[in-house]
Amino acid sequence: MATWLEGHIVERTVWTDTHFSLRIACARPDFIAGQFIRVALDIDGERIARPYSCVNSPAADGFEIFFNLVPSGPLSRPLSTLQIGDTLWVSDRCNGLLTLQEIPDTARDLWLIATGTGVGPFLSILHTAETWQRFDQVILAYGVREAPQLAYSAMIDQLCQNHSNLHFIPCVTQQAPDSAYAGRVTQALADGQLEARAATTIGTDSHFMLCGNTAMIRDMTTALKQRGLKKHLRREPGHISSEKYH
Ligand SMILES: Cc1cc2nc3c(=O)[nH]c(=O)nc-3n(C[C@H](O)[C@H](O)[C@H](O)COP(=O)(O)OP(=O)(O)OC[C@H]3O[C@@H](n4cnc5c(N)ncnc54)[C@H](O)[C@@H]3O)c2cc1C
Structure with a gap:
């Protein structure tokens, strides 16, 4: 069972109408540059989670993710509407071999x-x-x-x-x-x-x-x-x- 940590949006960048970055403050797990974390939102009573690569240096605080809108996708659209101070969930570990x-x-x-x-x-x-x-x-x-x-x-x-x-x-x-x-x-x-x-x-x-x-x-x-x-x-x-x- 995944353990979820609560995170808060501390910065939001809108690059284009379909490309966004979010900086998330949380008591985060360590990661190796190149790895990804799972990010989740509770939508209609269900926790919807997807993997997102960590953009920031492992030495920096929190996490930054960079994503694009997938029109038919359940998570990327609600993620793109989050504002500073909003909460979301992040997994308690990072994975990936692109390191x-x-x-x-x-x-x-x-x-x-x-x-x-x-x-x-x-x-x-x-x-x-x-x-x-x-x-x-x-x-x-x-x-x-x-x-x-x-x-x-x-x-x-x-x-x-x-x-x-x-x-x-x-x-x-x-x-x-x-x-x-x-x-x-x-x-x-x-x-x-x-x-x-x-x-x-x-x-x-x-x-x-x-x-x-x-x-x-x-x-x-x-x-x-x-x-x-x-x-x-x-x-x-x-x-x-x-x-x-x-
Ligand atoms: C290891 C891993 C790391 C990932 N890291 C990132 C990341 O850093 N940034 C990021 O934007 N996405 C990343 N993704 C994709 C991400 O997890 C989601 O699938 C994506 O954001 C769409 O989520 P959704 O719930 O809206 O739609 P989903 O239900 O996940 O996907 C709906 C459809 O859109 C397709 N799709 C998925 N991602 C994209 C995309 N980026 N562009 C166009 N079509 C897509 C899927 O193949 C599927 O057919 C990663 C995926 C994996 C497996």
Whole structure:
């Protein structure tokens, strides 16, 4: 049986009419950057819970989640209407294997590939010292439909200023600004733009973390396998780790 902890909204960010972040104050469990927590609301007498990645650093207080509205979904809409001071429930433990601890020591370059809200766990990872101690180059490719959906851009720009080995590649499929790659992250891999923009070559010393929708994870994994990389399993170390949101 899950034990639920009461949390309160202390900050709410509306990025677009469909993309939101909530900062939650609670007596929270420890987590490792990249893990997720379960968040719940009581709706019509039923506790509805879903997993959400922790966006903030494990060293910061509370939790931050970043999510988009799913029109037919039971939880994301009520979550999006919560205001500062409102209460919600969070699980008493965090889970997930999309963490640096799971990556083999042989990896030299870290490729973080996200679609939409899948950038969340990577923001947490980018706020850990381990990222900068372990890897030569760190690449964040962030795919969205429209430029305003590139939430947390200011935070990412600041991280780029602090770490010269961080390469940020926004990929925007509709009306991309000049600074972004115009197309999907999978296209950017196929036409060589990911490597060109990162000034880094993909090889067996690369480790890829993929987070977001099923199609991106499937297509990236297929393309990377064709480049000689393989899925990472605890019992059989490889180069591709992933977390599927839907
Ligand atoms: C390990 C894990 C971590 C997750 N972390 C996040 C996160 O940090 N941020 C986040 O936004 N979502 C995240 N999700 C998805 C999240 O748990 C919910 O499914 C989502 O917010 C929709 O909830 P819902 O109750 O409104 O609809 P659900 O009943 O959960 O889903 C309804 C339908 O929408 C699809 N769907 C689910 N999520 C999305 C989405 N983001 N965009 C479009 N369609 C979707 C489902 O496949 C389903 O068909 C995560 C999922 C998993 C498995």
